[in-house]
Amino acid sequence: MVQPKGFEDPTNPQFVCKLHNSIYELKQAPRAWFNCLSTALLSLGFVSSQVDPSLFTYHSDSTHAFLLVYVDDILVTSNVQLFIDELISSLQLDFAMKDLGQLSYFLSIEATRDSSGLHLRQTRYIIDLLDRVNLIGIRPYRAPCVSGTKLSKFDGDPLLDPSEYRHTVGALKYVTLNCPDIAYSMNQLCQHMQAPTTAHWTAAKHVLRYLKNTLDFGLFYRPGSFSINAYCDSDWIGDPDDRRSTCGYGVFVGLNLISWSAKKQPVVSKSSTKAEYRCLALVTTEVYWLRMLLCELQISLDSPPVIWCDNISALAIASNPIFYARSKHIKVDYHFVREKFAHRDIILENISTSIQPTYIFTKGHTADRFCFLRDKMAICDLPASLRGNVSDNDADHSNIQENSKPSQ
Structure with a gap:
């Protein structure tokens, strides 16, 4: 602690305030x-x-x-x-x-109810962010990133002042609480906070252009069953710099997206099967946590959670012990998933790559393909009849x- 400016004691410059009570800003x-x-x-x-x-x-x-x-x-x-x-x-x-x-606005998330369900969005927060970075008039775009692009630390020229990039990306990261459709783009942008370049700043503005186009989009929750369905996917050696894979998953309770993630794996996978299996272990952990949470809420499940994966080899490793000799380096993940599968805590199913919704978390897509996957994640526009309403007594x-x- 130091003496505040304007209140220095020239006769006792080494003196500081003595703290008698805890103040709000202290840890x-x-x-x-x-x-x-x-x-x-x-x-x-x-x-x-x-x-x-x-x-x-x-x-x-x-x-x-x-x-x-x-x-x-x-x-x-x-x-x-x-x-x-x-x-x-x-x-x-x-x-x-x-x-x-009644709940209408909480931690920058706007909640609007009608007879069909609950709509969550961050319209005000996004508008304030666009205004803060002087991009309120930016041209909208239908997707948050360009199809097939992978950001590299060698792209573009270093920014003279990286603070604006860091502040913008940090604010955008909070938007992913209600906009899982930008999770993959944010995963890419957050990896270059230390030394951002002009190419990374262009990609960040691309996300802002997408949010400008989807101001009233957000998650929609409707009443229904409590069946758990989880989808997982991995983009093998997708990072152009260190060749690590990006894994993504989405967990649904009924028709409602509850949990999601787009994350780069901590180690390099030597095959797509190993990358997919690590992702399978990650989503199994999330599903097990969700089951424990529902148990505390005294909500019972009629059937075990179902995990959908588009990699047949990864599913075979979990269900067939003969593959164990080929997968010693993923031993912990192997035992964890095998145990849950053997005890029927989870059910593993195969899904076609063409309809895998978590593709939205692992790679960039064309605008049409992106919108197709976004619709599968229960992310929709706020009905025109509800715009302007902030509360409901239902x-x-x-x-x-x-x-x-x-x-x-």
């Missing part, structure tokens, strides 16, 4: 705040989730409630509206809180914001 302040809040929730009958530390669940007879915490913002939902009202009243005795009513959700430190 330990969020931990202290979370401990205080979790203690209060546990005393009210909530149980802390073992798979997601920010989730608290409540189950008593026919009453079920779920509370999600992000720093000092809280989402709570229940099948009994009276329980939500009593919970808020109880928390307000110890915390200075403000009830924002569901029992509340958005709570904590405005200050806990009352003493």
